[in-house]
Amino acid sequence: MSIKNLDILFNPKRIAVIGASENDKSAGYHLLKNLIGKGFKGIVHPVHPTMRGIQGVEAYKSIGNIPHPIDLAMVATDPDNLPTVLRDCAQKGVKGVTILGPDSSLQHSTSLSEHIRKLSSSYGCRVIGPNSLGFLRPALNLNASLYPEIPQQGNIAFISESGGFSAIFLEHAIKKNVGFSYFVSLGSKRDVNFADIIDFLGRDGSTTSLFLHVQSINNGRRFMTALRNYATLKPIVILKTGQSETCSLQSITDCGCLASEDLIYEAVFKRAGSLRVNSIVDLLDMVETIAKQDRPKGRRLMVIANSIAPSEIAVSALQAMGGLLAVPGMNTLQSISDQLEIKRELSNPLHLRSNASAADYQVAISACLKDKMVDGVLVICIPFPGIDLQKIAEAIVSAAVGNPKTPLFTTWCGEESSLSVSTFLNSKNVPTYYTPEQAIKSFMYMYRYDYNLKLLQETPEILLKDFSPDLPAAKKIIQDCLAGERFILFFDEAAAILAAYGIQAMETVGVSSAEEASRVASRLGYPAAMRIYSPNAGTKCRTDRVVHILRNDHEVREAFSSAYDLVISLQDPDTALIIQPMPPLHSYTLAIGAQKNRSFGTTILFGLGGNYLQAEKDYAIGLPPLNQTLARRLMEETKIYRHLKEIPSLHRALGYLEELLVRFSQLLIDLPQIGEIELNPLLLTENEGVVGSVSIHLDRDLPRKYRWTRGDLCPLHLSIPPYPFKYEKNVTLKDGTEIHIRPIRGEDESAMRVFFESLSEESVFYRFGQRRINIPHTNLARFCQVDYDRDLAFLAVARGQEEIVIGDMQLHRFVDLENAEFSLTVADTWQGMGIGRVLMDYCIAVAGDIGIKTLWMDVIKDNWRMIKFGTKYNFKRLAGVEEDDMVEMVLDIRSPDEASADDLR
Secondary structure, eight states, X not given: OOSTTHHHHHSOSEEEEETOOSOTTSHHHHHHHHHSSSSOOSEEEEEOSSOSEXXXXXXXXXXXXXXXXXXXXXXXXXXXXXXXXXXXXXXXXXXXXXXXXXXXXXXXXXXXXXXXXXXXXXXXXXXXXXXXXXXXXXXXXXXXXXXXXXXXXXXXXXXXXXXXXXXHHHHHHXXXXXXXXXXXXXXXXSSSOHHHHHHHHHTOTTOOEEEEEESOOSOHHHHHHHHHHHTTTSOEEEEEOSOOOOOOTTOOSHHHHHOOHHHHHHHHHHHTTOEEESSHHHHHHHHHHHHHOOOOSSSEEEEEESOHHHHHHHHHHHHHTTOEEOOOOHHHHHHHHHHHTOOSOOOSSEEOOTTXXXXXXXXXXXXXXXXXXXXXXXXXXXXXXXXXXXXHHHHHHHHHHHSTTSOEEEEESOTTTTHHHHHHHHHTTOOEESSHHHHHHHHHHHHHHHHHHHHHHOOOOOOOTTOOOOHHHHHHHHHHHHHTTOOBOOHHHHHHHHHHTTOOBOOOEEEOSHHHHHHHHHHHOSSEEEEEEOTTSTTTOOGGGOEEEEOSHHHHHHHHHHHHHHHHHHTOTTOEEEEEEOOOTTOEEEEEEEEEEXXXXXXXXXXXXXXXXXXXXXXXXXXXXXXXXXXXXXXHTSHHHHHHHTOGGGHHHHHHHHHHHHHHHHHHXXXXXXXEEEEEEEEEOSSOEEESOEEEEEOTTSOTTOOOOTTOOSOTTOSSOOOOGGGOEEEEOTTSOEEEEEEOOGGGHHHHHHHHHHSOHHHHHHHHSSSSOOOOHHHHHHHHSOOTTTEEEEEEEEOSSSOEEEEEEEEEEOTTSSEEEEEEEEOGGGTTSSHHHHHHHHHHHHHHHTTOXXXXXXXXXXXHHHHHXXXXXXXXXXXOOTTOSEEEEEEEOOOHHHHHHHHHO
């Protein structure tokens, strides 16, 4: 759906409680009790078929009998009455409904879903639930839920689909004085889902961070788009429960079997720039940490402690989570040693005396916070007789205030003795923890969050400038298989598809007799290898891993005799006996694979290959599309890649791996019919690599005539839209100059910097509202690395030895998916040649193609040329305040028939 009418649902003026009751055992009783007498400024109307008043408030027989418009209906009635209640809400024109309590007793759950869908799509009424416990808006004193208490007002939004988990989390949060802007229990997500809420709260000024408890995601693509759209603006922390390490039982390849649901969610959260935590305690800790500390720029932690044992615990926890002990500069350690008169050599952990004074702590902490080799500092203080904990706390605060950019964490072992100190530090925005492990987790979570955000902002290199796969050849192979009702490709077919994308497979020849095997082995050259190729064997019986080494004709005939008997015993027509050249000497065995996931589409696996893939389970999961940066980051998660990086002679080979993964990613984008694919082994040498075996299985559930729908920039088998090649176009200007228009890419960052820096002061002012331009990398990366579902940015480029950007056009789609904001800039030296007109015409065509109905422009009042230009295209100038510096202009690009149909709705 979208954020349509969510503002009314969460900001109601009048609320109807359907199922209100005087029975204190019922949900309707507690719901009404929580709504009234708590300071909510709106009006609440109980609804009951027989009672005239409930809890002292006048009641109505049905929602239709209420003589006022109703913004929100809170439904706490018997589940079997829900269809009738929903129809009544539709007739009343209610814009928001929250259904409390379980729907598991319903015999016709599908029918209820249809009622909710119709209520939302036809009447614009948004529905939370069923199975919801409601929601809280502390700023409005609105408790539209079954929770007995309202937490204090804050700027954190919490959203969960589990009512039970919500209640537990809220209880802990209230005890820790955590404030919220929104607290929402989504329930079964029949209409309003996580993507809708993220889009809504991402625009909410009172919310600075979002915390989600996720059990399952149905529409992975919408969820991913919403996460990616706001992750760089607001921290999004996710607790995913229900995870399982079990492999997919329906998978055929090793790679597909290892791509567990939990690892796929991990890859999704990482790719979206959000942070995943593992427990309710971690979630609560991150609520505090994000509000109080900047993100560390690395994983190097300095530990300062007045006791050895807890510092050792901290070090073990840090290393277990992949953190590093900081190595501060010698000047830092010498300065501390001189001021504290410590005679021993200092290191990390830095051990102070048990009875160290507040001044000692301040000296050590201040010096470490200033050191550029330190990304964070953990202070561990064990209460010791004679030390003044309060003064030590004050010293810590003083050091933190003087060095605010480096995050500081504290641990006070001893809950009772340090309670007042912890409260003091928390009030000064210094997070405190009861155990070193909690502090370490918070530091590493913050580092991972920063790492994920940086991944979104890294500028990739252009690896494949002239990459043009032979897509028709690959499609024909797949179409021929499907025409014959065959869903498993033979080795030569699979190898041909790889070849169409520039991925080399080892020469492989099937043999059916000893004589043929002898001829083939002789032609390929000794030594050769013979093995069984069995795409249907699955992961439990990998006969293709059994290799016979052939050194002469006698060994060929012996190997054929024993292997052919095994082929016959398998009774599988797709099984074949094959001969290949021997794998290259000194090669490394890797694996690459992909499989479709129900929620998030195709996923990619990279890791250690051969028999070691299942044995060592050294692999990582990623999502297409991949560019150079994403391919490298995927590989860096594996031990085998980190090992290969330490070998100087493999530098070129690692570049080949990045390129291969980008090619493989494009193959998956172009061929949605692939359900599962495995390249194992992939044999890596010093210069390149070769695929030793490839297995491709087609998706039996995909429609034979699968097509992308109009306006759909992300195919069904992906959760992230790929680069939209279909919007590339060559245009000839009126003077005969040919330019190229194409969507923007992450690799365009350096070219865009040159373009912006070449603009005149006037052009910069009209584009950015300022006289000078100095766009930092993070902003420019966000400008170039767009989610094509939300931001379609186009470049006009002049082609020569290098592309030169001569114009850019931004089309930012609003979250209602029907309106979009438009902006346009043309290089000063290219103005007057018709580029603006070409880009405007193209923008209108693309906007209509993706379902946009209305284009909006905000133009600086003095920019009369742009205002005149927009007027020529029938942009209407909206009335504004005379003192406004901006002019708002709007263009309806619907056809007359589309506009009439929308008006009738």
